[in-house]
Amino acid sequence: MERIASNTLSRNVLIANQGSLSRLTDLQLQLATGKRINKPSDDPVGIRQSLRLRAESLKSDDYQANIDSSIAFLNTADSALSGMTALLQETKALAVQGGNDTLDAAARAALSAQVDNALKRLVDLGNTQHDGRYVFAGAATTTKPFALSAAGDQVDYSGAQEDFSVQISPASTSSVSQVGSALFQQPADMFQALIDLRDALAANDGNAIRLMIGEIDAAHDQVVDQFGELGGRQQRLELTQNQLIDVQINLDELVSQIEDADFAEVIAKFQAGQIALQAGLQAGARVSQQTLLDYLQ
Amino acid sequence: MPDALIIGLSALQAQQRSMEVTSHNIANVATPGYSRQRSELSSPVPENGSPGQRGRGVDVVAIRRLSDGLLTEQIRKSSTEEGRLGLTSQTLDAMQAVFNEPGESSLSGAVNSLFSVFQQLSNNPESPGIRAAAVEEVKTLTQIINGMGQRLEDLRNDLGSQLSLEASAINGLTKQIASLNSEIRRQVATGSEPNDLLDQREQLMNELSGHIDLRVRIDPVTQAALVESSGRLIVNADKSVNVQVGSSLDDLSLVFSDSGESLRASSGKVGALLTLHATTIPAVIDRIDALAQTIAFEMNAVHAVGVNADSRIDRFLSQTIIAGNQLDVDLDSITQAQGDNLGAGIPEPFLPRFTDINGVSQARDLTINVRNDATGIATKYIIRYEPGAGATPAGRSLQNLIDVVNTGSGGGFSLQPPQAGIPGLTATAIPVDGGVRLELRAANGSSLDFSRALDTRPSAEAWNAGWTGPAVDLKGRYTGNLAYDPANQWRMDVVTGGVIGDATAPPVVSFTWFEDVAGSPVARTTTTTLDATFRAGKPVPIGDGTYLTFASGSLIAGQSLDLMVDGNPDQARLLSALGINTLFQGADARTLTIADPIRADPSRLAVGQSRVDGDNSNILSMLGLRNRAIMPGGVTTDEYLTTMVADVGSQVDLTKRLDSNQSAVRAALDNRRDKVSGVSIDEEVGNLILQQQAYTAAARIITTAQENIRTLLDLLG
Secondary structure (H helix, E strand, O other), rough: OOOOHEEEHHHHHHHHHHHHHHHHHHHHHHHOOEEEEEEEEEEEHHHHHHHHHHHHHHHHHHHHHHHHHEEEEEEEEHHHHHHHHHHHHHHHHHHHHHHHHOOOOHHHHHHHHHHHHHHHHHHHOOOOOOOOEOOOOOOOOOOOOOOEOOOOOOEEEOOOOOOEEEEEOOEEEEEEEEEHHHHHHHOOOOOHHHHHHHHHHHHOOOHHOOOHHHHHHHHHHHOOOOOHHHHHHHHHHHHHHHHHHHHHHHHHHHHHHHHHHOHHHHHHHHHHHHHHHHHHHHHHEEEEEOOOHHHHO | HHHHHHHHHHHHHHHHHHHHHHHHHHHOOOOOOOOOEEEEEOOOEEEEEOOOOOOOOOEEEEEEOOOOOOHHHHHHEEEEEEEHHHHHHHHHHHHHHHHHHOOOOOOHHHHHHHHHHHHHHHHHHHHHHHHHHHHHHHHHHHHHHHHHHHHHHHHHHHHHHHHHHHHHHHHOOOOHHHHHHHHHHHHHOOOOOHHHHHHHHHHHHHHHHHHHOOEEEEEEOOOEEEEEOOOOOEOOOOEEEEEEEEOEEEOOOEOOOOOOOOOOOOHHHHHHHHHHHHHHHHHHHHHHHHHHHHHHHHHHHHHHHHHHOOOOOEEEEOOOEHHHHHHHOEHHHEEEOOOOOOOOOOOHHEEEEEEOOOOOOEEOOOOOOOOOOOOEEEEEEEEEEOOOOOOOOOEEHHHHHHHHHOOOOOEEEEEEEEOOOOEEEEEEEEEEOOEEEEEEEEEEOHHHEEEEEOOOOOOHHOOOOOOOOOEEEEEEOOOOOOOOOOOEEEEEEEEOOOEEOOOOOOOEEEEEEEEEEEEEEEEEEEEEEEEHHOOOOOEEEEOOEEEEEEEEOEEEOOEEEEEOOOOOEOOOHHHHHHHHOEEEEEOOOOOOOHHHHHHHHHHHHHOEOOOOOOHHHHHHHHHHHHHOOOOEEEEEEHHHHHHHHHHHHHHHHHHHHHHHHHHHHHHHHHHHHHHHOOHHHHHHHHHHHHHHHHHHHHHHHHHHHHHHHHHHHHHHH
């Protein structure tokens, strides 16, 4: 039979109770913070994943914010383009009307004034702003892109030749503000078509007026094309947005799975730990009190 | 009948002595290191008599101390390991706390916030508010990195003060062991049994073995303990050797006071302190330093070549100080002295790169754009470094750089196109404390930048003879990365003359240029007819994002223009090295800060790569760094950071597990020791009862003997 020294008993009780207590402290911290991982050593593998996923999720937040502002920007551009198509259709009607040689010079001069008016509205549409920034000025978002020259014979573009773009995913950027001269002045120049029509009407030159119908058609088609392309871009952004949201929901779920404490499990463990501690304390108290002396007179 | 009296007396004395031993055991039930004692009783050699032998009672022959020598050695070894793991675990815990992960105010949180505010800035590059917010985030990041660097350094320095506490604890213990040795020897020599002193000494050696790893030998004759550590007797009988902390602050060590040799503790608390100080903590500091340096270096390289639309900087002063006597030393050889952050020189990771990976010097370009603020016309000057043909590469010192700016040549540097210095730009070495700073100052009314922005008015009239045509402007953003001659030297030839934009006889131009096809230059020729589509003011596309616009006028056949693009304005990363137009300054985690000029004026945060007012391309480049494997080991910043945190976490976790494992081992050893040496009250009380009864019985013998004698005396009476 083994000898059991009096020390052994109290040492064992102490060690067991300290173990229970430190487990309870851990569990209590988990309950208080709601987190399973409160410091890296709680789960070195988990913290690595959760930090990485959290960074991904925050990146995704940023991309979504970028896409939101891009979509708002593109919506403004979209309504400007639809205004332009309407205006160009209107002008085409004026050109068809003006091309009729039964009209006299005065009637054509009146039409010319209408075209001039349309031209000014078209330039205004070209200078559409969203949130204080020009949507057709390329990267030069604070520079007014289009202006009728002093002589009134051409529209000058002073925006930038590069798009303004923002990141929408780790690998791709999306143009927000586009280069206006590439949209409206090349290859067909809608401003120039209106200027030439206006001048032809003023000059009462039937042939020249009829020639401009084709030019305006070309300009109109070009704007319609841009319209379609813009719609495609908006769609693509929305698609990316949806993907980002889907991925983010997954990411957040994963982060939560890794980091968050499972309350049911933690509480169950906590109760089990409490019972163990109490039992240990009681048993320790009883056993260590008893010696042979208790039974001697 | 006197024998019975003598026998009874010997029994009385023996039982009394035994009861003393039992009481002593009970009294020491809770004394650490106490070994229970037992009185060894034996009956003395009997007298020969007839019939049979006559017993002579009982003697206490010895008071034995019950202890297991093998176990004591195991316990000492366990103490050593426990000392090492306990201290390591505590220190690593403190180190882990420095990281403050997971959390918002941690390093990973600050990196996330920085990139997030940069994303916002990319949406509103012209906004002064967001630029100021971005500068604040940069400051927060540097403060967090500084704090971590400083706290880790403090933690490391604390180990030094802990070691001196260890030294005095060790000295105290060895001294006590030595004095116990001499006491024990004295008592052994007089034939007594110094049981309690042996226990005390064992306990002290246990304590000592928590500090350092020991080998103990007990002299069989004198019972003196000889304690050896690191191949040296630190306790030799009644003499002990003192230890003290070595004098070097950088390499922490414990040395013997007499010989100055170092005590190479591999375990125990001292071993833990030395390992933590020499390897564990420096390894983490190195990783944070590398993180700080890489972020600074990569961000600086992007920032230095950035520019803002409204930037009117006419003077750059280098953050880096070059010692006055090193003006003529090649810039890539002026390393900043280690640990001397205030000293002159270039922090090693930021040294300019004039050589390839094989150490062979290479040609390098540095672009300087000088802009006339009144006209907005910017002219691109390229400072080219050519290593030359000889065995020793041509000079690339600060003085050479100053000379090439001022005179057009200096060491291996020359100007492209060749000319006598950059017009309107002066380079000066400004004396400051500890050396000089490089100053680049533009003439009044002009400003400087180092961007890849195109020459707005190319090939300044000065160096292309014969151009009499209308003014020409380069527009757009060069998207290629080509930098070297001839890849960045483009040319326009007028093939057919005529009035620009003429409907019937328009002029024809052809561009000879190099397209960047996956980094390699591919020669291209583009011919464009400047008809109504390209009338005056309309951009004529060339390639890779570049355009040319003509003022109205006519072109003459046979005329030509040289155009210059530049995809890599600072190939040697000279600007980062000298600290010109950088985002960060400082050499390591503790000293990293935002660059002074940007701290003073957040509008100097360079968001673009051209002077177009909404250009956010430089911010996009900095954002792009996040997804690039720029960190040591070929990983991204995020991966590097998370791996570092996870590594610290698993180190702590592992040590804690080992530590608690060791505690369990120790408890088991203690329990085993108690089986032999521990006091059991039940047992002692049992013994006490027996001894008491024996004592009572012995007393009875004496009473009986006395009665017998009285009976005899009565007979005589």
